[in-house]
Amino acid sequence: MFSLTVRDHLMVAHSFNGEVFGPAQRLHGATFIVDATFHRAELDADNIVVDIGLATRELHDVLGELNYRNLDEVPEFAGVNTSTEFLAKIVADRLADRVHAGSMGEGATGLSEISVTLRESHVAWATYGRAL
Amino acid sequence: MFSLTVRDHLMVAHSFNGEVFGPAQRLHGATFIVDATFHRAELDADNIVVDIGLATRELHDVLGELNYRNLDEVPEFAGVNTSTEFLAKIVADRLADRVHAGSMGEGATGLSEISVTLRESHVAWATYGRAL
Amino acid sequence: MFSLTVRDHLMVAHSFNGEVFGPAQRLHGATFIVDATFHRAELDADNIVVDIGLATRELHDVLGELNYRNLDEVPEFAGVNTSTEFLAKIVADRLADRVHAGSMGEGATGLSEISVTLRESHVAWATYGRAL
Amino acid sequence: MFSLTVRDHLMVAHSFNGEVFGPAQRLHGATFIVDATFHRAELDADNIVVDIGLATRELHDVLGELNYRNLDEVPEFAGVNTSTEFLAKIVADRLADRVHAGSMGEGATGLSEISVTLRESHVAWATYGRAL
Amino acid sequence: MFSLTVRDHLMVAHSFNGEVFGPAQRLHGATFIVDATFHRAELDADNIVVDIGLATRELHDVLGELNYRNLDEVPEFAGVNTSTEFLAKIVADRLADRVHAGSMGEGATGLSEISVTLRESHVAWATYGRAL
Amino acid sequence: MFSLTVRDHLMVAHSFNGEVFGPAQRLHGATFIVDATFHRAELDADNIVVDIGLATRELHDVLGELNYRNLDEVPEFAGVNTSTEFLAKIVADRLADRVHAGSMGEGATGLSEISVTLRESHVAWATYGRAL
Numbered sequence: 001m002f003s004l005t006v007r008d009h010l011m012v013a014h015s016f017n018g019e020v021f022g023p024a025q026r027l028h029g030a031t032f033i034v035d036a037t038f039h040r041a042e043l044d045a046d047n048i049v050v051d052i053g054l055a056t057r058e059l060h061d062v063l064g065e066l067n068y069r070n071l072d073e074v075p076e077f078a079g080v081n082t083s084t085e086f087l088a089k090i091v092a093d094r095l096a097d098r099v100h101a102g103s104m105g106e107g108a109t110g111l112s113e114i115s116v117t118l119r120e121s122h123v124a125w126a127t128y129g130r131a132l
Numbered sequence: 133m134f135s136l137t138v139r140d141h142l143m144v145a146h147s148f149n150g151e152v153f154g155p156a157q158r159l160h161g162a163t164f165i166v167d168a169t170f171h172r173a174e175l176d177a178d179n180i181v182v183d184i185g186l187a188t189r190e191l192h193d194v195l196g197e198l199n200y201r202n203l204d205e206v207p208e209f210a211g212v213n214t215s216t217e218f219l220a221k222i223v224a225d226r227l228a229d230r231v232h233a234g235s236m237g238e239g240a241t242g243l244s245e246i247s248v249t250l251r252e253s254h255v256a257w258a259t260y261g262r263a264l
Numbered sequence: 265m266f267s268l269t270v271r272d273h274l275m276v277a278h279s280f281n282g283e284v285f286g287p288a289q290r291l292h293g294a295t296f297i298v299d300a301t302f303h304r305a306e307l308d309a310d311n312i313v314v315d316i317g318l319a320t321r322e323l324h325d326v327l328g329e330l331n332y333r334n335l336d337e338v339p340e341f342a343g344v345n346t347s348t349e350f351l352a353k354i355v356a357d358r359l360a361d362r363v364h365a366g367s368m369g370e371g372a373t374g375l376s377e378i379s380v381t382l383r384e385s386h387v388a389w390a391t392y393g394r395a396l
Numbered sequence: 397m398f399s400l401t402v403r404d405h406l407m408v409a410h411s412f413n414g415e416v417f418g419p420a421q422r423l424h425g426a427t428f429i430v431d432a433t434f435h436r437a438e439l440d441a442d443n444i445v446v447d448i449g450l451a452t453r454e455l456h457d458v459l460g461e462l463n464y465r466n467l468d469e470v471p472e473f474a475g476v477n478t479s480t481e482f483l484a485k486i487v488a489d490r491l492a493d494r495v496h497a498g499s500m501g502e503g504a505t506g507l508s509e510i511s512v513t514l515r516e517s518h519v520a521w522a523t524y525g526r527a528l
Numbered sequence: 529m530f531s532l533t534v535r536d537h538l539m540v541a542h543s544f545n546g547e548v549f550g551p552a553q554r555l556h557g558a559t560f561i562v563d564a565t566f567h568r569a570e571l572d573a574d575n576i577v578v579d580i581g582l583a584t585r586e587l588h589d590v591l592g593e594l595n596y597r598n599l600d601e602v603p604e605f606a607g608v609n610t611s612t613e614f615l616a617k618i619v620a621d622r623l624a625d626r627v628h629a630g631s632m633g634e635g636a637t638g639l640s641e642i643s644v645t646l647r648e649s650h651v652a653w654a655t656y657g658r659a660l
Numbered sequence: 661m662f663s664l665t666v667r668d669h670l671m672v673a674h675s676f677n678g679e680v681f682g683p684a685q686r687l688h689g690a691t692f693i694v695d696a697t698f699h700r701a702e703l704d705a706d707n708i709v710v711d712i713g714l715a716t717r718e719l720h721d722v723l724g725e726l727n728y729r730n731l732d733e734v735p736e737f738a739g740v741n742t743s744t745e746f747l748a749k750i751v752a753d754r755l756a757d758r759v760h761a762g763s764m765g766e767g768a769t770g771l772s773e774i775s776v777t778l779r780e781s782h783v784a785w786a787t788y789g790r791a792l
Contacts, residue, residue, distance in 0.1 A: 001526075002481050007519040009385045013277035013293035013334070018178045020237070022185060023332040029277035029293010031385050046414045047477035052520055053418060068287040070277070081179035085134050105416070121273045121295050122782065123139040124184055130133075141781045145673035145689035145730070150442045152501070154449060155728040161673035161689010163781050200683040202673070213443035217398050253669045253691050254650060255403040256448055262397075265790075266745050271783040282574045284633070286581060310678045311741035316784055317682060345575035349530050369680070386518060387535040388580055394529075405649045409541035409557035409598070419596040425541035425557010427649050464551040466541070517537045517559050546706045548765070550713060609707035613662050651667040652712055658661075 004049035005037040006056045010063045010118075014071035014082045021081075027072065032087065033119040034063060036095055044107035054104045062094045084120045088128035092116040096132055136181035137169040138188045142195045142250075146203035146214045153213075159204065164219065165251040166195060168227055176239035186236045194226045216250045220260035224248040228264055268313035269301040270320045274327045274382075278335040278346045285345075291336065296351065297383040298327060300359055308371035318368045326358045348384045352392035356380040360396055400445035401433040402452045406459045406514075410467035410478045417477075423468065428483065429515040430459060432491055440503035450500045458490045480514045484524035488512040492528055532577035533565040534584045538591045538646075542599035542610045549609075555600065560615065561647040562591060564623055572635035582632045590622045612646045616656035620644040624660055664709035665697040666716045670723045670778075674731035674742045681741075687732065692747065693779040694723060696755055704767035714764045722754045744780045748788035752776040756792055 013029040036059045038050045066074075071082040080086065092114050099108050115129035145161040168191045170182045198206075203214040212218065224246050231240050247261035277293040300323045302314045330338075335346040344350065356378050363372050379393035409425040432455045434446045462470075467478040476482065488510050495504050511525035541557040564587045566578045594602075599610040608614065620642050627636050643657035673689040696719045698710045726734075731742040740746065752774050759768050775789035 001524070002485070003523045004481060005521050005523075007386065009387070011288075011292050011294050011385070013291050016178075020178050020180075020183045020185075020239075024275075026332050027277050027334040028275050028332040029295075029334075030275050031293075031295040033386050043479075043481055046412075046416050046479075047482045048416075048479045049481050049522065051416045053416075056519075068290050068292040070291045070293075083175075083178075083180045085136060085175055085181050086179050089134070107416075121275070122271065122297050123188075123273070125137050126181065127135045127137075128133070139782065141783070143684075143688050143690050143781070145687050148442075152442050152444075152447045152449075152503075156671075158728050159673050159730040160671050160728040161691075161730075162671050163689075163691040165782050200686050200688040202687045202689075215439075215442075215444045217400060217439055217445050218443050221398070253671070254667065254693050255452075255669070257401050258445065259399045259401075260397070265788070266749070267787045268745060269785050269787075280574075284574050284576070284579045284581075284635075307743075307745055310676075310680050310743075311746050312680075312743045313745050313786065315680045317680075320783075347571075347574075347576045349532060349571055349577050350575050353530070371680075387584075389533050390577065391531045391533075392529070403650065405651070407552075407556050407558050407649070409555050420539075422596050423541050423598040424539050424596040425559075425598075426539050427557075427559040429650050464554050464556040466555045466557075517539070518535065518561050519537070544706075548706050548708075548711045548713075548767075611703075611706075611708045613664060613703055613709050614707050617662070651716075653665050654709065655663045655665075656661070 001039060001041060002043060002049050003037050003039045004052065004055065005035050006052060006059055007033065007035050008059050008063055009033050010067050012066060012069055012071050016081050016083070018081065030120050032084065034059065034091060035117040036091065037115045038111050039113035040110045041112060042110070044110055046107065050108050050111060051105050058095060058098050058104055062091055062098070084118045084126040085128065088116045088118045088126050092128050092130055096130065099132055133171060133173060134175060134181050135169050135171045136184065136187065137167050138184060138191055139165065139167050140191050140195055141165050142199050144198060144201055144203050148213050148215070150213065162252050164216065166191065166223060167249040168223065169247045170243050171245035172242050173244060174242070176242055178239065182240050182243060183237050190227060190230050190236055194223055194230070216252045216258040217260065220248045220250045220258050224260050224262055228262065231264055265303060265305060266307060266313050267301050267303045268316065268319065269299050270316060270323055271297065271299050272323050272327055273297050274331050276330060276333055276335050280345050280347070282345065294384050296348065298323065298355060299381040300355065301379045302375050303377035304374050305376060306374070308374055310371065314372050314375060315369050322359060322362045322368055326355055326362070348382045348390040349392065352380045352382045352390050356392050356394055360394065363396055397435060397437060398439060398445050399433050399435045400448065400451065401431050402448060402455055403429065403431050404455050404459055405429050406463050408462060408465055408467050412477050412479070414477065426516050428480065430455065430487060431513040432487065433511045434507050435509035436506050437508060438506070440506055442503065446504050446507060447501050454491060454494045454500055458487055458494070480516045480522040481524065484512045484514045484522050488524050488526055492526065495528055529567060529569060530571060530577050531565050531567045532580065532583065533563050534580060534587055535561065535563050536587050536591055537561050538595050540594060540597055540599050544609050544611070546609065558648050560612065562587065562619060563645040564619065565643045566639050567641035568638045569640060570638070572638055574635065578636050578639060579633050586623060586626045586632055590619055590626070612648045612654040613656065616644045616646045616654050620656050620658055624658065627660055661699060661701060662703060662709050663697050663699045664712065664715065665695050666712060666719055667693065667695050668719050668723055669693050670727050672726060672729055672731050676741050676743070678741065690780050692744065694719065694751060695777040696751065697775045698771050699773035700770050701772060702770070704770055706767065710768050710771060711765050718755060718758050718764055722751055722758070744778045744786040745788065748776045748778045748786050752788050752790055756790065759792060
């Protein structure tokens with residue numbers, strides 16, 4: 001099994017609902033270092049998992065939809081705790097949509113899985129992985 | 133599949149038995165950077181894997197049982213090589229006990245797996261993973 | 265010359281005024297990984313720069329005054345761009361006050377300089393250094 | 397399941413064939429930070445995954461066969477894109493051969509899997525994993 | 529004193545002349561992780577060291593002049609060992625030229641110093657610093 | 661001003677005297693990630709700060725004198741707190757002796773300064789710098 005990972009980052013504000021979150025119930029923010037990993041059983045005709053340029057561009061575009069925003073004001077996330085775990089799934093699902101739409105190239109049809117890790121600090125991070 | 137990881141560290145002395153260990157048969161020491169990862173299929177009602185505050189506290193407490201000690205003098209480890217691999221299992225098993233005992237909250241009952249990585253240097257680390 | 269550094273982090277929301285900031289003029293957020301470095305010419309009677317436990321506690325307390333907040337609503341920062349550079353100075357100045365107030369122990373009177381680095385992402389960081 | 401990882405690095409020149417590679421079609425180069433991970437279900441009689449000294453030596457030797465070379469001139473790679481993904485497989489396969497040949501010690505017969513990650517920069521890396 | 533750092537990277541082929549370089553006399557390559565640091569005594573009117581967007585763009589452009597090339601074939605470097613140290617100076621000098629030419633904005637006239645670090649691996653890096 | 665840094669590591673046991681050290685008064689241990697930095701105003705005839713191979717070898721040898729030991733039993737350190745700061749000085753001084761003795765090559769006579777950083781964990785490190 002092969003995989004390729006590209007890294008970018010995201011800077012957002014948000015707040016959480018629920019006593020479990022303590023002071024993070026207040027409006028605060030985070031930089032998420034985002035690692036998107038693409039998996040497949042065999043390499044494509046160019047001997048790669050996916051075009052690293054396209055993967056980088058598509059990840060940047062997906063993060064651009066969220067970047068420099070207050071997630072509390074994004075209609076799609078109304079009433080939702082935009083936890084690190086949840087945001088990992090949002091990024092993975094949107095990348096999956098782009099793979100299926102062909103924006104990562106024809107070779108990307110051979111991808112079997114995507115996993116996304118968001119690092120919220122040097123001491124905490126979350127990952128979501130799914131099939132394609 | 134989702135996961136959440138929290139990081140802490142541990143500073144211990146120990147020695148090893150066996151020619152394979154070379155100079156590490158002498159009493160020496162290590163800082164272990166410890167990453168504890170909690171896995172589950174779906175997020176809980178708060179949209180998280182586990183309360184990051186509780187996970188951090190429990191990991192710190194588990195490491196506190198070992199921290200600033202000479203592991204050669206810990207009765208439980210008598211006659212045992214406290215290798216990085218072995219210590220990863222000790223930490224994972226003790227975290228698993230705490231999950232089962234409820235000290236990571238009710239939501240933690242949905243956890244399916246724990247994995248623990250101990251980094252002994254910038255060029256070597258070990259991981260142990262187990263079901264919950 | 266000796267120095268000792270301790271690391272912690274900070275998660276805040278804020279926005280910037282000025283065209284130079286582009287999309288960062290919107291309310292967004294950041295995790296700052298914060299490194300506080302204490303400098304001195306000679307070690308103290310315990311053979312250290314400063315008590316690492318006290319340095320860690322004081323840095324954590326200084327960051328606690330800012331952590332999990334929207335800096336746009338902190339009266340002290342009204343009308344100020346709370347840039348990474350500026351926040352490095354805030355942290356360094358508050359640590360300096362604590363050194364002078366004696367909260368880092370008597371040995372800390374021998375410190376000559378403080379520098380503080382705030383990493384806002386894996387690709388950007390800022391430092392402020394000052395005499396004590 | 398246990399694993400042990402050791403890290404080393406590799407500095408090579410190469411070029412790629414195919415429009416997908418853009419400017420990387422020109423002769424250029426890369427430092428690959430190489431992490432070799434050895435997996436097994438249970439620890440051996442010494443309480444380890446594999447002798448870390450032997451694993452480090454064998455990884456260094458495998459990388460030494462490629463290090464400080466122009467991969468375009470290595471006969472074995474004629475007509476092949478020596479992508480990060482592909483090189484991860486080369487390193488993993490050569491380590492597997494060495495495990496089977498006994499150069500990592502008798503205990504290494506218990507290894508079940510090898511995975512190798514090559515980091516080509518702070519923002520891109522690839523992994524290949526295989527059974528033993 | 530304040531500073532701001534931005535990070536990018538560079539992938540090149542080259543070879544060295546001189547017995548001191550051992551196997552690195554052969555054509556090989558490197559990824560250089562490049563940190564460009566801008567220093568100044570006081571912040572500008574926007575409360576920053578320099579526009580991070582402009583600094584990032586200019587560093588990327590400077591590296592773009594060298595990226596994906598065989599430095600042995602760059603006329604400017606004929607007969608020169610393009611060591612990590614030397615390349616740090618090249619990048620710093622070219623950034624300094626851009627500061628003086630105004631491409632980092634008017635505020636950049638307040639910069640006093642540039643330093644550039646090139647990391648050639650996880651175990652070796654070089655820095656060059658100069659006044660502006 | 662130019663500098664070159666090489667990294668290695670050290671694994672030792674030790675204990676501290678003094679209430680300030682809390683639980684670190686017990687025999688424990690540490691991995692120190694060691695960065696040795698060599699400074700000079702101008703590059704040598706080979707266009708480098710110092711031969712990276714020699715610098716790596718000499719650092720490794722200096723660390724080898726301390727590695728896999730209980731520092732409490734090293735006669736030279738009797739009655740001394742072998743703090744991170746203190747050990748940084750030991751390493752820097754021993755490297756300076758080697759520079760003066762010629763073991764880093766003739767070119768090393770142009771070095772002006774050495775600084776050594778020891779990282780005891782991901783959240784604490786110390787540096788000592790001195791002239792040559």
